[in-house]
Amino acid sequence: MPLPYPALHASHAGIWIATGEETRAVGRGEAIRIAADTPVILLNAPLIGQRLGYAELTGLDLLELYAFLRPAQFAVPTPKGLARVAGLPMPTDDAQIAPFLLRAVEALLDLTDGDWPEREGAWTAAQSLFRLRWPWAPVVAERLKKPAVNERWLFSRLPEWEEHAPRPAPRTVTIEPGEAETRLVDLTGHGAEERAGQRAYAGAATAAFAPRAVRDTPNLVLAEAGTGIGKTLGYLAPASLWAEKAGGAVWISTYTKALQRQLGQETARLYPDAATRKAKVVTRKGRENYLCLLNLEDALQGGFAGRAAILAHLVARWAAYSADGDMVGGDLPGWLPTLFRRNGSTALTDRRGECVYAGCPHYKKCFIERAARASSEADIVIANHALVMVNAARGRELATRPTRYVFDEGHHIFDAADSMFATALTGAETIELRRWILGPESGGRGRRRGLAARLSDVASYDEGGSRAIAEAVAAAGALASEGWLQRVGEGAPFGPIETLLAAVRGLTYARAEQPGDAGYGLETELAEPDATLIEAAAAAAAALDTLVRPLVTLGRRLEAVLAEAPDWLDGPARARVEGAIASIGWRAETVAAWLSLLARVGGPADADFVDWLAVDRGDGREFDIGLHRHWLDPTRPFAEIVLKPAHGALVTSATLTGGGTHEEGWEVAEARSGAPHLARPASRFQAVSPFDYARQAEVLIVTDVKRGDIPALANAYARLIVASGGGTLGLFTAIRRLRGVHGRIADRLAREGLPLHAQHVDPIDTGTLVDIFRDDPGASLLGTDALRDGVDVPGDSLRLVVMEGVPWPKPSVLHGARRLAGGGSAYDDRIVRARLAQAFGRLIRRADDSGAFVMLSAAMPSRLLTAFPPGVPIARVTLDEAVSRIAARLSSSPRLGHGMREPA
Missing domain, CATH: 3.40.50.300 (P-loop containing nucleotide triphosphate hydrolases)
Structure with missing residues (x-):
């Protein structure tokens, strides 16, 4: 029986509402009013909400329903991907997507009529989700029949691993020639x-x-x-x-x-x-x-609330069928956590x-x-x-x-x-260490425990260990605490670490801030520190030294507990103590590295390291402050x-x-x-590659797009994408320019029937964006460094790579030191050539691929052209000529026009 809810679809080409009787185009205001007053069926609520300008959009998201019914099963989160898994014909234009969503709901719910592979546990999960007011719960609960016998769910389904005898050392063998x-x-x-x-x-x-x-x-x-x-x-x-x-x-x-x-x-x-x-x-x-099963159990038992609790139950459904429990790049759909924005996924690991x-x-x-x-x-x-x-x-x-x-x-x-x-002595790092030692300080739900609670039985057995825990807990009070960033910004730090961070902040602003820096991060090398920073570093070092000593002592006492093997120390308890030793050792090493870094303040530099001060900012807002140390090599x-x-x-x-x-x-x-x-x-x-680059590819350097001219850059991207019929990977060296170009061309391309996706714009994880791009030969994708390497997209979906400028390295303190040691401008050239080679490598992946690489920079130095494979044609052309050549090259491609194009 059809659901009595309308379906909503919004794209850069328009907005549509579908009911059982009709489909009509609507304005943004009407769509928001309907979505606010009536439960609507939609696909990817955060993305639709972004397109409507209504961030709080909620409804019956088909992706959530799919995650519940088919946990650990891959699906591209688009109408085309949904049609594939639901066994439905693909809608051919945007206006057909809203009514298609209504048909997709029925197709997915038809699974509940039988015993599909992920049937077990669904009824139990639906009851819990009903109590949490998950929008789909009444629909699903009505369809599912209560099992005749109690079903296994999650923890009872998961197999136990077994211990094995240690594996012998590898034998010395030789692989013979041939x-x-x-x-x-x-x-x-x-x-x-x-x-x-x-x-x-x-x-x-x-x-x-x-x-x-x-x-x-x-x-x-x-x-x-x-x-x-x-x-x-x-x-x-x-x-x-x-x-x-x-x-x-x-x-x-x-x-x-x-x-x-x-x-x-x-x-x-x-x-x-x-x-x-x-x-x-x-x-x-x-x-x-x-996935941490203990964190998940805590979330299921009330540790999470609201939408985060719903996510926890959907993750539990997935965990029962997952091959390996990998939440990042495994069989958990990458799009699932993004549906809940930042509500809880990281707390489950x-x-x-x-x-x-x-x-x-x-x-x-x-x-x-x-x-x-x-x-x-x-x-x-x-x-x-x-x-x-x-x-x-x-x-x-x-x-x-x-x-x-x-x-x-x-x-x-x-x-x-x-x-x-690397070493980073920052506010975020120190407050994390404080939480690990002290546990929750302001109440609230959750299973987080401090060091004393986690090792209470060991402490009761070993007096030296108990004393070391107490000393570590007392010393942790000197670390940054909740609200540190506001106190430092207001000039009222509390304790030696916050005082150090305040001194770092003051000196960084004094030496690094420039007019028109637009709120981006600031940094300055750790050289010639002022008296305020030197004094703050000395006090912070004393506090950290007071902390690291009991941590080292505690690690040794735990090792002694293992050696003495008390009666209660069975195999599982031994494993827990060994884990605690490793965790404490890691923290002690971190604090020791911080002490080494602080010793540099006011002292001689170490030629093996590069040290600097930084204030991390995003969108004009400070989010961290600290000292940094990296190896020069x-x-x-x-x-x-x-x-x-x-x-x-x-x-x-x-x-x-x-x-x-x-x-x-x-x-x-x-x-x-x-x-x-x-x-x-x-x-x-x-x-060398076996590909015929002279025939399969060309490099075009566009000479008439002015650097820094965002409208001209956007126009160039739009014309090139239209000429190629989509299938374009656009690479940017700055997120700001990426967003500026996307905002100017997304609607324009939608009118051409060419979908445009963008990293740092669409509320979708990068892996899923690549999946969407790969699945649609008419789509294009804009991104930054993460898309320059490790992305394998076949030629029918990737025919054109466009770079908005020469990818020069960011002129940071660290880069400046390595540049000086590595030969000056020659060091920069090596980095750029490597980046160009990686970017070009996205283009030709198969023997029958064909495409073009476009650099929108008249300032592209000829000395960098060796980054491209020998034999590939390279030409400096105007934008008009580049558009003509790409249209001619790609219009002759046997793949262009084959397969279904997804609506925008």
Whole structure:
């Protein structure tokens, strides 16, 4: 029976309301009035609300209904994606979408008439959501029949992981010449066309799996494989061979979650049987990516309220069917948390390090622990650069520490290490440490507990530990507390840390603020500090020293508890104490790094580090203040902590040499991978892309779009997108310009039937934006750095890449120091060439792709053109000529016009 509610759809092309009898176009005011007075059916309420200018828009969102009925099932959150999963014809224009939503509701609710795969738990969840006044709850509850027997729901459905005996150390084995190439044939298929570059690559990668000859001297292979070589299967061949022969695990590390997902799919060739693949291949991420079952239980039992509570119940539905509990890039739809804006999704993960490990009632079902144990038995572990570095730096999982690594997206090792080994003594960091030690100070709901509560049983057993906890709690009172930012801004800081932050703020404004800075962040190098900052740093150091001492003592007392093994210390309790030791050690190391940074204030500079003061601001509002320290060369600690203990590592990428000349490019690759800090030189391998770039692509440098002229820039984007018929990835170096262009052209393109999506504008996560873009050949996407790398979109959806200007590095204090050490302007050129190579790499991904790369900058230096592949035609043209050439090139593309175009 049809629902008695209207359906609402709004796009840049117009607004429509549909009832059972009619569909009509309406104005914005009428649409808002109807939505405010009547429950409306819609698709993606935050996006529709943004288009209406009505941020508080709510209703019966079909995406929420889909998340309830089909948890852990992928769907592109568009009318086209909904039509696909509902088995309905796709609406052909915007005016048809509103009535289509009414049909989609009935199609989805028809699932409740039978036993669909995710039936179990739905009735129980619907009752809870009914009490929370979820708009869909009355409709769903009416359709669902109460099960004849009590259904298993969430915690009762989740399997328990099991402990296994420690895995023996990998055997010393050798992969014989030709073995990797033979394995590669098995992976690609015996009937597949042989690719000489891929075969040579597999052979070269084998060197990373040879036995190590000298301690702290791994076999390091740097391998650049141009797009289309097939490097994934190229390194999986020797990696899988070594894992089988040696009985060890190879950790494949990526920089982006998109590549992690892609690698998981590629391993199906290695292990076609799903059960075997589940045992042999495990994806690992940082614990902050996984759902915490204890946090979820707290949310379900009243820890959340309002819309956040509804999100918790939908997440619970997903958790019962999730493959791995990964909330960020796993099988939880990326669009689901965005439907609830900022209401609670991050509170469902362990982002504060408060895990009680074996003290948790859900420990044996924990997604994080299950992934860790599964990886200890796996042959291939798909991780990321950050997790690899964290595990190595903090001594995690020493018993299963890998001896062989593959660093895919290896050109990002420098950036990942820069983030991992940095120090930030900021208000946000100190208040987080205070909360970890003291727990909640202002009441409220939630399971958060302070250090004393988490270790109460240990404290009662060990007097020294109890005293150390009390001292740490007392010392934590000196850290920044709630309301610190307002007090500092008003010149009334409380305590030594807030006083330090006030001094940092004052000196930063005095030295860094410039007229017309528009409220963006400020920073100044930590040089020649004034007396106020020196005195504040001394007092803050004394307070932090008082804090770090009991933390170190507590860690030692807990180690003593393990050694003495009291009667109550069974296996789970031991695991909990070990977890506490690791967490305390991490905090103690952080405070020690802060002390080292403070010692720099008024003292001599350390040539290995770059130190500066910063006031972080966004939209003119301050949100953090602090001191920062980065390694001048972050690959030094990376080489020391990650590479040297390993026996072999392959660092690979399609743009490893960053588009430089041959020798210069390899020097860059070595410098940014840590190779110079090893005793043995790295071996090099390079395979050029097999694509015919002279035929498949061209680079156009537009010379008549004035820099800084937003209307002219917007006009250029609009004309180029229309000429290409969509399929455009627009890359910006500044969010402000991205928003300015989007605001000027979205309606114009909608009238052409060309949807436009934008990062930092649409209330949709970046991964979902890419999914939407990939799914529609007529759509275009605007974005910043996150879309320049790691995005794999086929040629029928990505035919044109447009950059709004030369991607020069931001002139920060850190960049200035590295520029000085790295050769001045030549250092800048290397960074720009690498960024251009990465951006161009989005364009041609398949042998039958065709497209154009446009740079909207007359100031594009000729010396940077080596960033593009040899043979690709490069021309400096006017905008009119660029539009004509793109229209001619892409109108002849066999793919243009094929497939369905989604309405705007």
